[in-house]
Amino acid sequence: MFLREMKVNLKSFLIWLGVLIGIFLVVFLIYPYMFDQNNMEMFDEMMAIFPEEFLKAFNMDIASIDTVFGWIKTEGFVFILLIIGSYASILGSNILLKEESDETIEYLNTLPVTRSKIVLTKFLCGICYVFLMVLGLGIFNYIGLALSGDFDQKSYLLLSITPLFPALVFFSLSMFLATFTHKTKKMVGISLGIVFISYILQTIASVSDNVSFLKYFSIFTLSDTRYVIENSSLNPMIILISLMLIILFLGLTLIHYNKKELI
Numbered sequence: 001m002f003l004r005e006m007k008v009n010l011k012s013f014l015i016w017l018g019v020l021i022g023i024f025l026v027v028f029l030i031y032p033y034m035f036d037q038n039n040m041e042m043f044d045e046m047m048a049i050f051p052e053e054f055l056k057a058f059n060m061d062i063a064s065i066d067t068v069f070g071w072i073k074t075e076g077f078v079f080i081l082l083i084i085g086s087y088a089s090i091l092g093s094n095i096l097l098k099e100e101s102d103e104t105i106e107y108l109n110t111l112p113v114t115r116s117k118i119v120l121t122k123f124l125c126g127i128c129y130v131f132l133m134v135l136g137l138g139i140f141n142y143i144g145l146a147l148s149g150d151f152d153q154k155s156y157l158l159l160s161i162t163p164l165f166p167a168l169v170f171f172s173l174s175m176f177l178a179t180f181t182h183k184t185k186k187m188v189g190i191s192l193g194i195v196f197i198s199y200i201l202q203t204i205a206s207v208s209d210n211v212s213f214l215k216y217f218s219i220f221t222l223s224d225t226r227y228v229i230e231n232s233s234l235n236p237m238i239i240l241i242s243l244m245l246i247i248l249f250l251g252l253t254l255i256h257y258n259k260k261e262l263i
Contacts, residue, residue: 001113005125008098009091013129016087017136023079024137028144031068059226069151072141073159077225080137080163082199085220088130088167089191092174095122096257097184115258123175123250130167134160158228165222165242170195172249173219179256194219 065071072080096119138160145151174191181187198218205215215221222242227235 001117001121002125005095005122006128009095009125009129012091013133016083017133020080020083020133020137021140023083024076024141024144027071027076028068028148031071031148059229067151068148069145069156072145072156073225073229077159077163077223078199081166081220081223082195084130084133084137084163084167085170085195085198086192087133088126088171089174089195090188091126091129092171093178093187093191094184095126095178096175097178097182097187116254119175119250119254119257123172123253126171126175127168130164130171134164134167152232155229155232158232158234159225161234162223162225162228165224165238166198166219169219169222169242169245169249172246172253176249176253176256179253179260 059074059077065074138157141160142156145156170191173194174187177190178187198220201214202218202220205212205218205221222238224235224238227233227238
């Protein structure tokens with residue numbers, strides 16, 4: 001059953017990974033020609049206009065974008081977090097519901113498997129694909145950075161891990177919410193809405209100390225790229241909170257899916 005799930009979700013995984021790699025391939029190809037000495041001076045003057053809070057929101061106060069690695073640490077990670085978060089959220093919302101929309105749930109019910117086993121198998125499949133998404137992009141960018149010039153390998157390796165935490169929470173949360181509906185399209189919209197609202201809350205919280213409490217309502221706070229850049233280490237509290245949320249949503253999914261009326 002696990003291999004069946006991996007095969008069913010392989011195509012969408014390859015499409016999402018291909019889009020991500022395509023974006024960063026373009027960056028690696030054109031970035032060296034974007035910033036010469038004159039352009040950097042103009043860019044520095046433009047950056048001086050922006051308030052410190054704005055620069056802080058994109059880590060531009062602690063990292064310069066004069067190199068590809070610098071861009072990845074700032075704006076680049078916005079793309080990574082949003083796209084991987086969206087992929088994980090959509091995967092979580094679909095992985096259970098597609099059995100109902102494809103009308104294959106009746107077939108699964110005829111097999112000697114419990115609903116709990118169905119949930120755990122699909123959960124494991126989703127976790128594997130989120131890991132593979134982060135790993136695939138991480139390897140590609142590592143090769144690109146190695147070819148483009150010197151970069152802090154330890155800092156990059158730690159940064160490349162951080163998208164896992166919010167992505168896995170998005171996946172498990174969407175999987176839980178999907179147990180409350182039978183409509184795939186509706187659930188996809190909700191899951192994407194959660195991703196973008198989380199990003200907006202995290203950005204607003206970074207811009208002003210007056211609303212910094214909003215970061216506690218954003219799943220993207222679990223990425224904590226700023227902590228990694230400043231300390232060259234992962235925040236153990238973030239890891240613990242992520243694991244607790246994943247286990248919580250998995251448990252709630254098991255409970256509610258076993259009570260759900262399937263069509």
